[in-house]
Amino acid sequence: MDYAVYVIVRVVLCTVQTLPLRYCERLASLLGFFAHNILRIRRQITLDNLSHSMPQLTPAQRSNIARDMWTHLFMMLFEVAHARRRMHRTNWRDYIDFDNQQRLVSLMLNERSTVLVSAHFGNFEIAGYIAGLLGFPTYTIARALDNSYLDKYLKTFRAAKGQYIVDKDGAAFDVDHVLKNGGTLALLGDQHAGPKGLWADFMNRPASCHKAIALFSLGQDAPMMVIAAIRTGKILQFQMITNRPFDPAEPNDITPTVRGVTSWYNNALEQMIREFPSQYWWLHRRWKGKPRSARKRIRKAG
Numbered sequence: 001m002d003y004a005v006y007v008i009v010r011v012v013l014c015t016v017q018t019l020p021l022r023y024c025e026r027l028a029s030l031l032g033f034f035a036h037n038i039l040r041i042r043r044q045i046t047l048d049n050l051s052h053s054m055p056q057l058t059p060a061q062r063s064n065i066a067r068d069m070w071t072h073l074f075m076m077l078f079e080v081a082h083a084r085r086r087m088h089r090t091n092w093r094d095y096i097d098f099d100n101q102q103r104l105v106s107l108m109l110n111e112r113s114t115v116l117v118s119a120h121f122g123n124f125e126i127a128g129y130i131a132g133l134l135g136f137p138t139y140t141i142a143r144a145l146d147n148s149y150l151d152k153y154l155k156t157f158r159a160a161k162g163q164y165i166v167d168k169d170g171a172a173f174d175v176d177h178v179l180k181n182g183g184t185l186a187l188l189g190d191q192h193a194g195p196k197g198l199w200a201d202f203m204n205r206p207a208s209c210h211k212a213i214a215l216f217s218l219g220q221d222a223p224m225m226v227i228a229a230i231r232t233g234k235i236l237q238f239q240m241i242t243n244r245p246f247d248p249a250e251p252n253d254i255t256p257t258v259r260g261v262t263s264w265y266n267n268a269l270e271q272m273i274r275e276f277p278s279q280y281w282w283l284h285r286r287w288k289g290k291p292r293s294a295r296k297r298i299r300k301a302g
Contacts, residue, residue, distance in 0.1 A: 006149035016081045024078040025235045032071030036063075041070075042283040049282045053203035054274075068278035072231070076123050079236050083129055084160055086236065092133055097232070097239045104227070104242050108136045113179040113222040117213060117265045119190040120281035121273055125158070126238060127229035128186060132161030138186040139178045143168040179220040187213055189226075189265050192288050198258060199291040202266045203273070206291050214261035223247040224261065226268040230276050243268045 016024060035041050046069065050062040057065075087095050098104060107114055108131075116138065118124050131138050140158070142165050145151035155165050163186075166174045178185055189209070190202070197208035217224040225245040229238045246254050246264060254264045273280045 002147045003149055005147055006153070009150060010153070013077075013081045016078050017085065021082065021235050024082070025075070028071050028074035028078060028235070031074045032067055032069075035070040035074075036067040045285065046282045049203075049287070050277075052205055052287070053282075054277065055204075065278050066282060069280065069282055072279050073281075075231065075235050076125065079123055080125050080157060082236060083126060084157065087129070087133060089133060092130070095236050095238060096130055096229075099239060099241045103245070104225070104240065107223060107225055107245055108184065110223065111182050113182050113220050114184045115213070115217045115222050115224040116184060116186040117189040117224060117226050117269070118186065118228050119188055119269050119273070120284060121190075121269065122228040122230045122276070122279050123238065124188065124229065127227065127240070128158060128163040129161055130229060130238070130240065131184075131186070132163045135162075136184060137162035137164065138184045139164045139166050139174070140186045141166045141168055141171050141175065175216065179216060179222060185216060185222075187216075189213055189269060190286055192286060195289055195292065198262055200259070200262045200266050202286070203270055205287045207266070207287050208289065208291075209262050209266065211258050211262070213265070214258040217246065217261060218248050218256060218258065221249045223249075224265065226265050226272070228272055230272075230279060241272060243272075 019027070036043060036046075043066070046066045047059075047062055050057070050065060054062065054065075118127060128138055128140060140163060144167060145154065158165055166178075175185060177183075190207070191210060193208040193210040195208065198211045199206045200209050201207075202209075216222060223245045224247075226243045228241050230241055231237060232239050246252060246261065248256055254260055
């Protein structure tokens, strides 16, 4: 069954690769409308997340963002299918722009280890591909897909230009080796960390965050930057947006604690997402559960 699913996915991707990009855009728009308006996939979760995060918007505006999010997801898939055939070291400027190229390059060329934080926002798969394409290898912690054939295919794409995958299970040793040897660790900062995670405000609600992200930076004096590859209108047209990095070794106005750093990168992600809301994965359950203090108050009130 896994192999059958893999074959179907590869056939779909091969078909997409034969299409001109303008047709891929139209198809993504059509599929986005179909997923949101007809199939109504995770519609209630998506609209609920949007209503909490952007209460100032009308229901119609939130519905439009939800539909555009689905279009974005399909465009992500099509971009991954086309990237290796179209984006090369000689023509990357045709596809990528930077909001502050000097800031990013200076950080990546630093001999110290570096922590890059992104989210399920923009095309994070392309962001890793672009970094490798420009000669900056990164190491990313990721859980293996249940389908081993698809997992191998996705890892092949990620590693094509120098993005190395560290398996989430037993990652501590590999991550420690990367950071101690001046490597670059790339992480998604909006993964749900469960009831024992560190709860920080994100998009108007407390969200459980992994403490390890801040510890990677603080423990190794590694500068941290928030980064995202944002589509700037047309398919395969991106801008790499970044924020001013946090450096534990330099004086700054960020509290150098796990909570302080976690709040800092969550606030940076939130600002980016609010600027480009249709490129965030509102369908995933980022805000599951409640902080322990809130659960205690609920039990007492009951």
